[in-house]
Amino acid sequence: MNTKQVEELTGITRQNIRYYERQGLLEPARETGNAYRDYSKEDVRRLKLIKMLRMLDMPLKEIESVLNEEVSLKEAAIRQQEALLKQQRQLQAAIDVCVSIHKEKAEVIDVDDYLEKMENMSRNGGMFAKIIDDYKQVSQEEQQRQFSFYTEQEINTAGAFEAELKKYAVKNGMKFELVEGGMYPVFKLDKAVYTAVRVLEENQAVQSDSEGSGQMSGKTKIICKRELRPVAETKIPERRRRFFSGIHTIVVNIKRHRAKSILNVSVSLFIVVVMTVYMGNLNSARQQIENLPKNLPIKAEIWNVAEDQNSGLFIREEVLDAVYQSNYTKDINEGVELIGFPNGKESQEEKEEEKSYSQAYVPGESYWIEGVNTTGCIDGFKEKEIAWSEGWNWEKFQKEQDVCIVNQEIAKQQDMKLGDILSLSLQRYYQDISGVSLYSEKLEPIQSEIVGTADFTGLDAEIAKPDILIPLENAKQIFEKNQKPYFASSLSFQVKNPMKLNALKKEMKEAGLQSVVQGAAHSYAGAGLKMDDAVFIESVTSLQKSLSLLEGFLPFVFLVVMMLGYIVPNLLLSGRREEYAIMRALGTSRREGSILFFMEHILLAAAGSVVGTMIGLLFHTADAGSAFSIWGLFLICYALGAAVSMGMFGRFSVAAVLSHRD
Incomplete structure (x- = not known):
């Protein structure tokens, strides 16, 4: 036409x-x-x-x-x-x-802003779209690269194989050309190069031969796979194409073996949930031990050895030095007691050189003065209970001399006001050589300004409340000025690091302190150390036992995960030898095939473990850092086991598997 x-x-x-x-x-x-x-x-x-x-x-x-x-x-x-x-x-x-x-x-748009947005969209979207497009192209090529057909004739020779391939080409109107003969022939169909492999598929029906013996009937499946196109035609770099091809193979295998894939994910999920609970308990035990010093602080006090007095004692300078210089002590409360008399007047008895302890302090006639360095010297007392003169506070009070805080009740009884000056005659306590009896002796009088009044009414009724408080350093200067040896009357402190309790006890023992003993002979010497550490020791011992038990099982847990990493792939791969053999016969190397099967299991395990980790976070069995560590440790252990399994997998004859002789 x-x-x-x-x-x-x-x-x-x-x-x-x-x-x-x-x-x-x-x-x-x-x-x-x-x-x-x-x-x-x-x-x-x-x-x-x-x-x-x-x-x-x-x-x-x-x-x-x-x-x-x-x-x-x-x-x-x-x-x-x-x-x-x-x-x-x-x-x-x-x-x-x-x-x-x-x-x-706006009438005038920001052109620069729009240009920047559009360029960012082009860069980011273009890169992502390019990756997606490349993967889709490779995926489509892989889907089209392979086809299969059945023949009722058994193929036992290269000639029979070639004949079946020619028959297929004629039937589909395609040009056939044999490139390389054999049981794994290479041929061309319409200029495209293919490699073929034949697989014997057995039927379940049993047929009888001429001798009456039963045998399985079957038919042959021929699988043909086309060679890759040149890189110049695909326009995808070889490494990227091989990577996407592997991803495609893994995705197809996961879909094909959906039930086994779900089982792999479920096993991984369960293992990680168990590991999360286990590691959560382990971390909880460690955290409890770490927080125990904060939750159960230990207070230490100096008592006499008989444990019937913790104030009005004589605590030696060596003990004070040991407590202050130790690296294991904090919040030290030190006090010293003095006796004061109002208006600088003393009774005839009080003018005598020495008086017994019982004769020295008489409530209403004399004052119990205590030099303190913290409000903690009086149990339960806080700075907020002090009514200060304008501009005064505890920190300033400790730095000054000749100032005092008066018990609010005493101030009311004797009409004392803030800013008043107290003139006081002083006496101090001292013990005899035996340490059993206590005496008092005169010190030079002082004058002290009232800068605050203390409300002790909220304290426990059994706690002794001093009449007047003065700064500890001021009290020490009074002893120094009168050339009298200084002894603290009370001393207590907090243990800085209860986990180093034994080291602290050793230091205190070297300073001359000993454990208190109920029923021992009474003494005013502050030589006994009492700590409320029983609950702490019991708690830390119990937690350390639990921690040791959990840590002892840790290697076993990792070993179990590695064993499961070996066993699970072995079980799931047991029915996939033919699939692996076909891949090998169609040109996939053993190394590449093993990597693909390995990555398939690891990706499924990673997916399952991520879900297990999220469940652990959801139920607060572990924090984010611990959960991430558990996920990583699981994958490492599981991968080691799976690597051993894959190393042993594939050690079989490809031809025997495809012909069902293995």
Whole structure:
């Protein structure tokens, strides 16, 4: 038929038909004699196909590949679909920007801002879209690379194999060319190179042979896999293509073996949940031990050895030095007691050089004065119970001399006010050589300004409340001024690090302190050390036992995970030897096949362990840091076990497995 007839049949103009001829897409025959073009039905079909593909906006280069049967029409359509989808995303992004500009309220838009946004969208979206597009392309290529068919004839020779391949090519109208014979032949179908492998599939029905013995009947499945296209054609770097190909294989295998995949995920999830609970208990025990000093602080006090007095004692300088210089003490409360007499007047008895302890202090006639360094010297007393003169506080009080705080009740009884000056005659206590009797002696009188009044009414009724408080350093200067040896009357402190309790006790023992003993002879010497450490010791001992038990099982837990990492893949791979053998027969190396199977199990284990970790976080069995560590440790141990399993997997004859002789 002539050009005009072709125009009418195809709807393509003469100019376009000539253009397609010049591009090599069409080669019509020529009439003998006049060389007019004579178009055949096949030429018309090609033109219609060209028109259809051009209407899909397919490039002429791609159309040429389809016409020359280098690429199937389906494959070309899939590629064009991806290209059109990419254009659609780009157009949608442009539409979104147009809509945003339309909605702008300002008359003048910020062009720089829009340019920056569009460039970011192009960079980020383009990179991600490129990765997705590459993966989709590789995935589609992998799906189209392999096909299979059945033959009822057994294939036991290379010749029989070649005959079946030729039969398939003829049946499907394809050109066949044998490249390399054998039981794993390489051949061409329409210029595409394939490798084939045959697999014997057994039927369940048992047939009887001529001798009456039963045997399994079967048929042969031939699987053909096309070689990869050159990198120049795929436009995807070789490493990226191999990576995406592996991902595709893993995804297909996971879908194909859905039940086993779910089992792998479930086992991993369960293991991680158990590990999370276990590690949560382990970390909890460690945390409890770490927080125990804060939750159960230990207070230490100096008593006499008989444990019947913790104030009014004589505590030697060596003991004070040991307590203050120790690295294991904090919040030290030190006090010293004095006797004061109002208006500088003393009774005839009080003017005597020495008086017994019982004669020295008489409530209502004399004052119990206590030099203190903290409010903690009086149990339960806080600074908020002090009414200060303007500008005064505890810190300033400790730094000054000749100032005092008066018991609120005494101040009311004797009409004392803030700012008043007290004139006081002083006496101090001292013990005899035996340490059993206590006496008092005179000190020089002092004058002291009242800078605060203390409300002791909220304290325990059994706690002795001093009449007057003075700064500890001021009291020490009084002893120094009168050339009298200084002894503290009371001393207590907090243990800084209860976990170092034994080291502290050793230091105190070296300073001359000993354990208190109920029933011992009474003495005023502050030589006994009493600590409320029984509950702490009992608690820390119990927790350390639990921690030791949990830590003892830790290696066993990791060993169990590694064993499961070995056993689970072994069980799940037991029925997949044929699948592995087919991969090997079609050109996959043992190393690559093992890596693909290994990564399949590790990815499933990772997915299951992530869910298990999230469950652990949800139920607060572990914190985020611990949960991440558990996830990592599980994967490492599981991967080690799986690696051993994969190292042993695949040690079989490929031919024997495919022919069911193994």
